[in-house]
Amino acid sequence: MAAVAAVATSKFDRLKAEAARLADQMSETAAPVEWDKIKAPTSEVVVPYDFLEEVSDEEAKSLLSKLAVLKLNGGLGTTMGCTGPKSVIVVRNDLTFLDLIVKQIEVLNSKYGADVPLILMNSFNTHDDTAESRYPRVVVDDFVPLPNKGRNDKAAWYPPGHFDVFPALVNSGVLDKLIAEGREILFISNGDNLGATVDLKILKHMIKNKNGYCMEVTDKTLADVKGGTLISYEGRVQLLEIAQVPDDKVDEFKSINKFKIFNTNNLWANAAEIKRHVEADDLKVEIIPNPKEVDGIKVLQLEGAAGAAIRFFDNAIGVNVPRSRFLPVKACSDLLLVQSDLYTLEDGTLIRNPAREEPSLPGAELGPEFKKVADFLKRFKSIPSIVDLQSLKVVGNAFFGENVVLKGKVVIQAEKGETLIIPDGEVIENKLVTAGPTYADI
Template structure:
């Protein structure tokens, strides 16, 4: 799709911006040109909306059912060959601010005192030990998480795993009405800058020199996933399938539940597979997009990509992913962040596919309610892998809503003497000043709502099944 040409006003805006960006000493030439390029595409108003009538549901050839992927080789020597072609890359640019933490989100303790990063390292170590292979771990940091992560990875120096870190781009926030970079307005703090979304993983991998280094070692595929998705573990079936079928890109999708209705989905469009995000959907079709009857799958952001293909497309400047404008307010300035998503790159790769994977490969921890699930008896830990307890009959996890008192990790941990048993829980809603004792069991549908101004303590050993509790008399 050709970019529209810029109007005179927009051309003037862009050249003024270019000279302002040229004077920013904090960022590299690659970052400057990447940023100007992104703004130029944004101004030209490249068509972002899709023609609804052209959308088709992808066939099983395009979104391959997990069960129909080729089986993995039984010979350990063949498995070693496969794994030696692989690199694992975790997106580690996010801070744990929404959960009340100050450092990188990946260092929040998830279970048994182990952090997301500990679990990732243990998983890859056990693969390397079992097969005698060398799967390296790459962490893509942002300028927000770089310094802390460098200190944290030092503790893994004695492990049998190579860990590499690199930074994604640092772009200046745009003052919306004047169209100048925020750092030019005298804001020299971190607030003047932003990391431009995980779509930036491809150019950053190339610009950091890591891509060429990996290719020179015979690596062929990178498995990219969010560091907070505990289900995103190396999968030999997917890797084997991609190598055998020469697929340059694979997005793992999984069946939608009502909790995932806003997640992006895969469609067939003008002969190619592409990601459809809610932001691209015309208003009159949003309800249809959210329906789990028509769009049955959503993107887990577990992506498998061929490294040679990344090099080819980045060097040709061919990855023109949809731009996501993210308006914010900083120091009373209305600013704009332009971002891209890695999943949107699917349409630029050859023989790109989706794979409809089991729900167990999507276990993100976005809030303390998710932490409650993974710390409970619903899961066990084995070699760094968080494994679901077979004792739970219901394939879906319980829905959990915790009030603002539980939002921060420290407060959440303080309010539970121990995490309750939730094997037979369907839903839990907690509001108000509630404290949990030890060895509590929750079953069915449970609502616990403390009266305003009152403290409600759930005693040790309580068993609560299909009840609403507002005070001690209800227990």
């Protein structure tokens, strides 16, 4: 028992030291950007997707032999009422996020006779064997790690986020194995982004042009105004997050006219460069304090983003990809869209329904009654047809029957104490629906 205790203490001390290192790094990188030095990236720095070369079947197998795919799988589905990993939420046809990811890789390998490996980056929340992938929350008042104050349960710790992916790859020995296999490029993306499939054109461009790093960006809409964007800054491409923006420049940052693109967190990085930077300990990404509260104690989580590492890599670029490559599921309103007839499922990949004439997705605003996945599912006998929907807002205790069709702008509104049931087969177009149900034109 003494040996076990000694090992545990050693690990704990190391994690506390890591928290202190992050605090120091936060101080080092805390200087705000100088606004007048920000420049819009050129088409050479952020390459339009249409500029990328096509890839023949003959090229594909050779390219794929140099690739490994890593999915960031550390997130819990807490915002959707789940206690386990979001990746095990069922998306379509009884298949989870993880099922679809595995299917995509299997189909890719089968089609091209390749053997692309799939790696999951877990956290202590999503895999017991990666319990060391955690950092202690620190108390705001004295900056002492919360576990030092007698708290050593899960509430005292937090998963470090995806900025930890690079040192984790090196420290685990996984990166050395990949390099030994000839894997030159890692494609890293969020496990809940169903649009983040392997793109051979991006892979070819990176290898051909010896790009050390590539971030996929896409055109910003009004729903994306807080998303990080790529800029040219002091001669290098850099990720600019809203937390780094001076208060008097936030509105300008949110403008879709000046900052037209945002980070999808689909990232491609050269394996050898990752190893070099981690071993040199020079990936000093910006550390952003995220305030939380644990049993009345105000604490900080010191977080960073893997995308912020872009400025340290040689010949780093962005690629402005189609919106279809950014399809995250962060809430049950997103789950409604991906489960609907807006998409079909083909070889583990969601394909946009060509019957939808609008290029953008419909807006969906579901009330708190739909927040948890279990409650969301019990409120739909079947997911409505929304291929012709512009926007949906649901307020109150509402339930949907089978084969409901929603078109145009639809508001479903149940007052407090009422239950509103949409009958089977109902077609609702540009209507406000209230208890009864009764219908009024919008």
